[in-house]
Amino acid sequence: MQLTLWTYEGPPHVGAMRVASAMRGVHYVLHAPQGDTYADLLFTMIERRDTRPPVTYTTFQARDLGGDTADLFKRSVRDAYERFKPEAMLVGASCTAELIQDDPGGLARACNLPVPVVAVELPAYQKKENWGAAETFYQLVRAFAGPHVPPPGTPRTAREPGDTSRRPRANLLGPTALGFRHRDDVREICALLGRLGVDVHVTAPLGASAADLARLGEADFNIVLYPEIAGQAAAWLERNFGQKAVRTVPIGVTATRNFIAEVAALAGVDAAPLLGEQTSRLPWYSRSVDANYLTGKRVFVFGDATHAIAAARVAADELGFAVVGLGTYSREFGRELRAAAALHGVEPLISDDYLDVEAAITAAQPDLVLGTQMERHIAKRLGVPCAVISAPVHVQDFPARHAPQMGFEGANVLFDTWVAPLMMGLEEHLLTMFREDFEFHPEAAASHLGATTQAAARSAENSRMDATPEGAGARALRWAPDAEKELGKIPFFVRGKARRNTESFAALQGLATITVETLYDAKAHFAR
Amino acid sequence: MTIAALLPEIPGCGAAPRIAASDAGRATVTTAEVTTAKVTTAKVTTERGQREVFCGLTGIVWLHRKMQDAFFLVVGSRTCAHLIQSAAGVMIFAEPRFATAIMEERDLAGLADMNDELDRVVTQLVARRPDIKLLFLVGSCPSEVIKLDLGRAAQRLSRRMMPDVRVLSYSGSGIETTFTEGEDACLASLVPELPAQAPDAAPSLLVAGALAEAVEDQFSKLFAGLGIARVAYLPPRRACNLPAVGPNTRVLLAQPFLAGTARALQERGAALLTAPFPLGAEGTTEWLRAAATAFGVNADRFETVTALPAQRARQAVARTGARLAGKKIFFFPDSQLELPLARFAAREMGMQIEEIGTPYLHRQHLAPELALLGDDVRIVEGQDVDRQLDRCRAARPDLTVCGLGLANPLEAEGLATKWSIELLFTPIQGYEQASDLAGLFARPLARRELLKV
Ligand code: SF4
Numbered sequence: 002m003q004l005t006l007w008t009y010e011g012p013p014h015v016g017a018m019r020v021a022s023a024m025r026g027v028h029y030v031l032h033a034p035q036g037d038t039y040a041d042l043l044f045t046m047i048e049r050r051d052t053r054p055p056v057t058y059t060t061f062q063a064r065d066l067g068g069d070t071a072d073l074f075k076r077s078v079r080d081a082y083e084r085f086k087p088e089a090m091l092v093g094a095s096c097t098a099e100l101i102q103d104d105p106g107g108l109a110r111a112c113n114l115p116v117p118v119v120a121v122e123l124p125a126y127q128k129k130e131n132w133g134a135a136e137t138f139y140q141l142v143r144a145f146a147g148p149h150v151p152p153p154g155t156p157r158t159a160r161e162p163g164d165t166s167r168r169p170r171a172n173l174l175g176p177t178a179l180g181f182r183h184r185d186d187v188r189e190i191c192a193l194l195g196r197l198g199v200d201v202h203v204t205a206p207l208g209a210s211a212a213d214l215a216r217l218g219e220a221d222f223n224i225v226l227y228p229e230i231a232g233q234a235a236a237w238l239e240r241n242f243g244q245k246a247v248r249t250v251p252i253g254v255t256a257t258r259n260f261i262a263e264v265a266a267l268a269g270v271d272a273a274p275l276l277g278e279q280t281s282r283l284p285w286y287s288r289s290v291d292a293n294y295l296t297g298k299r300v301f302v303f304g305d306a307t308h309a310i311a312a313a314r315v316a317a318d319e320l321g322f323a324v325v326g327l328g329t330y331s332r333e334f335g336r337e338l339r340a341a342a343a344l345h346g347v348e349p350l351i352s353d354d355y356l357d358v359e360a361a362i363t364a365a366q367p368d369l370v371l372g373t374q375m376e377r378h379i380a381k382r383l384g385v386p387c388a389v390i391s392a393p394v395h396v397q398d399f400p401a402r403h404a405p406q407m408g409f410e411g412a413n414v415l416f417d418t419w420v421a422p423l424m425m426g427l428e429e430h431l432l433t434m435f436r437e438d439f440e441f442h443p444e445a446a447a448s449h450l451g452a453t454t455q456a457a458a459r460s461a462e463n464s465r466m467d468a469t470p471e472g473a474g475a476r477a478l479r480w481a482p483d484a485e486k487e488l489g490k491i492p493f494f495v496r497g498k499a500r501r502n503t504e505s506f507a508a509l510q511g512l513a514t515i516t517v518e519t520l521y522d523a524k525a526h527f528a529r
Numbered sequence: 530m531t532i533a534a535l536l537p538e539i540p541g542c543g544a545a546p547r548i549a550a551s552d553a554g555r556a557t558v559t560t561a562e563v564t565t566a567k568v569t570t571a572k573v574t575t576e577r578g579q580r581e582v583f584c585g586l587t588g589i590v591w592l593h594r595k596m597q598d599a600f601f602l603v604v605g606s607r608t609c610a611h612l613i614q615s616a617a618g619v620m621i622f623a624e625p626r627f628a629t630a631i632m633e634e635r636d637l638a639g640l641a642d643m644n645d646e647l648d649r650v651v652t653q654l655v656a657r658r659p660d661i662k663l664l665f666l667v668g669s670c671p672s673e674v675i676k677l678d679l680g681r682a683a684q685r686l687s688r689r690m691m692p693d694v695r696v697l698s699y700s701g702s703g704i705e706t707t708f709t710e711g712e713d714a715c716l717a718s719l720v721p722e723l724p725a726q727a728p729d730a731a732p733s734l735l736v737a738g739a740l741a742e743a744v745e746d747q748f749s750k751l752f753a754g755l756g757i758a759r760v761a762y763l764p765p766r767r768a769c770n771l772p773a774v775g776p777n778t779r780v781l782l783a784q785p786f787l788a789g790t791a792r793a794l795q796e797r798g799a800a801l802l803t804a805p806f807p808l809g810a811e812g813t814t815e816w817l818r819a820a821a822t823a824f825g826v827n828a829d830r831f832e833t834v835t836a837l838p839a840q841r842a843r844q845a846v847a848r849t850g851a852r853l854a855g856k857k858i859f860f861f862p863d864s865q866l867e868l869p870l871a872r873f874a875a876r877e878m879g880m881q882i883e884e885i886g887t888p889y890l891h892r893q894h895l896a897p898e899l900a901l902l903g904d905d906v907r908i909v910e911g912q913d914v915d916r917q918l919d920r921c922r923a924a925r926p927d928l929t930v931c932g933l934g935l936a937n938p939l940e941a942e943g944l945a946t947k948w949s950i951e952l953l954f955t956p957i958q959g960y961e962q963a964s965d966l967a968g969l970f971a972r973p974l975a976r977r978e979l980l981k982v
Pocket of ligand 1: 035585608610612669670671701
């Protein structure tokens, strides 16, 4: 039993819904009680989809449990088929139906529908949303591409480099409904591939039909955009069709360039023209003098593994930030995240416990948080700027404009959205210059953080500090009132750092009380 | 429907909850003090099929705001946690006063283990939150199906943690409760805990059903004006301030979905007043009148106290709701507030009712509403969402009141909608809120007139 306040991922059947809703002509019959229909609102409200998700719920009640829930399930399957006439049926159980052990797959097959039925078993008490999406996609790919697998030993008829009869073609795998910027990433990557001279054969699951899945094996290779969702299906396609997979996730300028080179190598096309173009503004913006102030900004990164690892890399290598924390809620990708954390020299945080994440962020005292909507709330309480880089999604993560995370345009978007919450460089200089001005009193916050956040953040900081054992340790150091006052004169955006440095200096010196002298000794100490 | 009434006989659906969610059969109304209502013959059809309604866990979203020293621990699955989180919409609170103990594979191996696990989680929770005075263990479908006896667990934990923390239990599971029935189950679980009134206590009024504080304050003032001095509310703002109950308590339901709570209060000897619900000027007046009659307030005094605010409410509704006269409205089942809302829409805004869907119809508690609605309205109890959508599309109502899963798809088909959940989260009861209520209905249409894209 796990005590949970907020969850980063829904149950696995929500992952299946994300796949079914992304596709065309697939209908999902879910054995579930009425309350589980809440999941519809994720699609209609958060993603603002204009149709209901293609899902029928059996909505069995307590009284049905004594009777025949299996019969109810069969009735639902038949009715759903009659009404929606899908090309393929997906069937499964939610957490409650898993316990009553009807067999959705067997029951649906017994209905003898004239369309293929794919049963997905998603263990609701072990697995979560992304796993559910991956498993569902994998099962669908197997079901529809499976019949086209060449007999073992058949040599793969690869497209010859320089073959002019057709362009090389790739499948784009992984985008789903309710995905973080999947819609925009797909458009961006399709455009990039077009400029390379590579055709997109099938994009799946987003926009694909069952018939499209059947054609997956015809592509020359696969591109795994979201490993959390498409990794397993791509591995199966590789084993059965001999299709290689591009697994570099094109987030950030360098990764995008590597991605292009990798695609070009597999496609047998020349990447040089595209790589020779000045395609993203990020490198120049990052080198421009105004970006100097970004140097060493402490950034805490948390999200799904793919986005978190990519964000940490971009933050460090392309923006010159210092990564002070890196974590993910995707336990399945713990190994990858640990490797990335080692690269940045930080402790990996692999947890889906919101309170752990909050404690880690509070302790790290970052200047910027790159996280999910949950971290956005943590950051707001701490008065720290935040940009969202990953699901779980919120209605704000479906902006009206084109705002990809991937490709060169994606890199531009990252620059803008991560830098905007920080203060402009010039603004920071002016603040330092005028800090004695009455308008820059110690309580003044940056205008874009709102008038009240500073005080709130300070009280949040205090209460949190007092509540945690580490905080108690830090508070054993007493700040003399005049030192506290002096600290208040330091602009808020460096105050946290000053407090942290002074306290660690004082601890180093074995001091119990921090005076104004200590403050300036510490400043000198760290100025070296 | 009466799901819960059938529970004890049903194998495989867990410990019979002490709260029967919607048991019409056993509810008895003390006729002596009932506002007499003409019994109507409105055609009520029952429909069975896919329901598109939240489960009772959703009530936690507003109940935890209402009772500020109570904590709600759902014992359930990741789905349950995700439902509350999604229904709450945004995640604003650092540590909300609700959480889910998510059952995992290894918990399902054996029951003894499960109780130990629950104790461990509760201990962990209480250590984190010393401010908790009342802890609700909230049952879910999974906990009911595996017969986890939360009632016993609550007693065990209560014994261990009293007097610091009182532990109660109720079920918000989707196999037994729809949406607002979670509040009913929660309040019903509080009733046995209410202190007993002295047998010779002066008559007092108990208003049952969560209301916004501003609304409570307005009602308190009106009751004071009527000379009804002893008024208490259930749930109280602080769970440690439970109102007393006894044979001299008169209960006025502020919400139509409190079947179990009403019955539990009657079992404590309280007398139930039946009235229309306090939505709109008319509903509010009749609701207050039920109390006035029970407390022997004379007609002149009642007139003096209510005439002015009722007049103000009528005028405000007329202004706000002007564009709604003659417009067609269609209600999908959601909160059980559908009947009183439809009565308000029809009688105070002149709307034409196409269909009133309701997840459950408590015929006694809603008799006054049925009487006001008249005979020729279509009421559908239960749901088959696809067939209901067919009817809705065919009727082409000017306004459709429906849940969040249906609203945008219907808008995309050209139908104006109002999310029903907003009618639950917004204060709509009483005179001063009548025009806000009208505004909730009017805004979708006003917006359509404004938009030129
Ligand atoms: S319907 Fe049942 S399983 Fe689903 S969220 Fe509600 S209580 Fe949990």
